[in-house]
Amino acid sequence: MSSLEEPLGFDKLPSMSTIDRIQRFSAGACRPTVDDMGMGNCWIEGRGCSTSNSSDEDYEEYKGEAFPWRRHVRDASDGEAFNRRAKSLSKNRMKFGHVCKSRNLPDQHYSSKCTERGTRSITNKFLNGIPKFVKIVEVGPRDGLQNEKNIVPTSVKVELIRRLVSSGLPVVEATSFVSPKWVPQLADAKDVMKAVCDIEDARLPVLTPNVKGFEAAVAAGAKEVAIFASASESFSKSNINCSIEESLARYRAVCLAAKEHSVPVRGYVSCVVGCPVEGTIPPSKVAYVAKELYDMGCFEISLGDTIGVGTPGTVIPMLEAVMAVVPAEKLAVHFHDTYGQSLPNILISLQMGISTVDSSVAGLGGCPYAKGASGNVATEDVVYMLNGLGVKTNVDLAKLMLAGEFISNHLGRQSGSKTAVALCRVTADASKI
């Protein structure tokens, strides 16, 4: 599927006759005359799709396609504007699912009509190794909300989880059984688990720091847990008050108990690139901890760039070291967007064969190490990119955006997802007219 179908808000752009009104809402709008052209990327004034001067047949074929950004007459009434847009997003998503099939792009749903004649084989070595399906592990309700200043009511958390599940996310980290002394934001873990126990369409892992937390989780109905070790000794000590080895010993006990209950365990490794205390973390250290977690029984190891400092230059050696001791299909990447680097890091991880990506709806969860800075990468932005790469995720971006909008409204702030902001703003402008 082309990611071009995503900004479907454009299909709700007002008809030509109302385009002037859009002008007034758009920054930088200007109106050129023939003699004196306006320049830059201003949206000047709307004109209809005039006849192209091009005689390129392929181009004509493109024009014949129903592209999502073509304007058409919009229905009146904005009462349900966003929901309608969201519906049209999903509807058009299916409609355009088969729009284009390039013979050169594996798993892209492009129609062969759209393929440019004379295009070289684009199966492009950079996209060749990318998995056909990526599992997104949604960590918003846990990793996101645990970093929020304000405590979110249980009912809101539960509603968020439900909306996330309904968007198609296969795994949604629901909460954490860490002591409320340390993470008061998730003190209602038990209540949350109770409220989501009927959900069947997704897995709902929970964090457990030790056997005690594990037992509480299982008693509350958890069917999957996650444990959290660090590749940095200093961070381990400051974060969970014990050395790496001590934490691994604790987790072996958790894994043992989990095995007895047939509860799968996911292992997190934090500080896989850098540590706020130690600086650069050797890839070998990350590989060591990852291997330990894997050997003790974790079915999946999520590698977290806790302070978001990684770039492809540092991520690749780290992944190579880990992949030497843990199979790629058992690995997940958990990048933070503190320096804006998470999407390129995710891209190269995919190129290296990783097929599980952690992200947080609306980019919930700031960075505790750089006040005001962003933290988790936004699920919407990840899905947008994966859609554009033709990678299946099972996620409906429109529904996901609704979930993001829901929690952002509750928190009283703009979404941390650029995709969400772009799509909402465009459609909001359109709906004002």
Next chain:
Amino acid sequence: MIAARRLDKISRLMGSRATPSAFLKAFNKESLLWTESLNPKVRLLGNDDGDAVRFSTYHYSSNCNHSPTNKVLRNLPAHVKIVEVGPRDGLQNEKEIVPTSTKVQLIKMLVSSGLTVVEATSFVSPKWVPQLADAKDVMDAIQNIQGARFPVLTPNLKGFEAAVSAGAKEVAIFASASESFSKSNINCSIEDSLARFRDVVSAAREISLPVRGYVSCVVGCPVEGIVPPSKVAYVAKQLFDMGCSEISLGDTIGVGTPGTVIPMLENVMNFVPIDNLAVHFHDTYGQALSNILTSLQMGISNVDSSVSGLGGCPYAKGGSGNVATEDVVYMLNGLGIETNVDLEKLLLAGDFICKHLRRPPSSKTAVALSSKKANSKL
């Protein structure tokens, strides 16, 4: 709570001995050949607890070549030229008109950070772009700045002549790969615009002035939707054939992803040598850096960006526009790619203009690093 304790401890540890830039260097100067065999230079920091904390700064020898061990990064260029468009593309999209002196100061700070190409202004009629009505004054004020080139936008021959008489030594022209966008943005068809630009390029050639050609809507158009790669290639070729020394391919509404960028680049590269191509991605959907990475993997070595992400998107109000130079430099540093840009000085330039505009930078790197600086003062 843990987060607060962590922050306190980090703030104490950071102190003044581990400045954000040192911190940054530790992460940024990662070599792709970095292995356990490299001996880290370990600097021990004392802290209030009396414990020595290892703050490893890994030093890489200048012989460290960047030949990547991994196929994914094998063909990356060793050097990338960043074309800074903040003063033009950035400021022209700002609601507020920035005073000439502020613009000039910004340009000076950008040049001092090592940027070698800074798009200074635009000779478009002030009726349409009032933000850049002081083009002549800006050009006057930067005449003596050495060490960088200052291309200016010129929509037609009239603009070109005004630019030259104001002292411009390089110009840029702007065509679209989308017919509808061309008509709505510059009120003429693609072919008509190309005819206009041929006049500009002709005139430029007579006085040996280089011309840069922009192609807008290289992935998608707000009116037409998907733009065929062949169309982009056509326009790029026309601009190149008429004499443009560099063609900058712009994803005007930021909708591209590697899946759409790659076919577009492949098509264009059939007709324009890769060294003459630049990429100009917008970060409206957060996709710019991954698109840039993809472009680098394809061999592109010229990247447009805007300090602090100046210049929002006129199509999605509140949406971001240009990709932030600081974020690009951070990534390129991490890839071991030379840019000649000093990130610290670039941050100062961004800080300067953002203070003037009274808003935080749209660069995550800038936000993260200034927060570090603030914390370390504790």
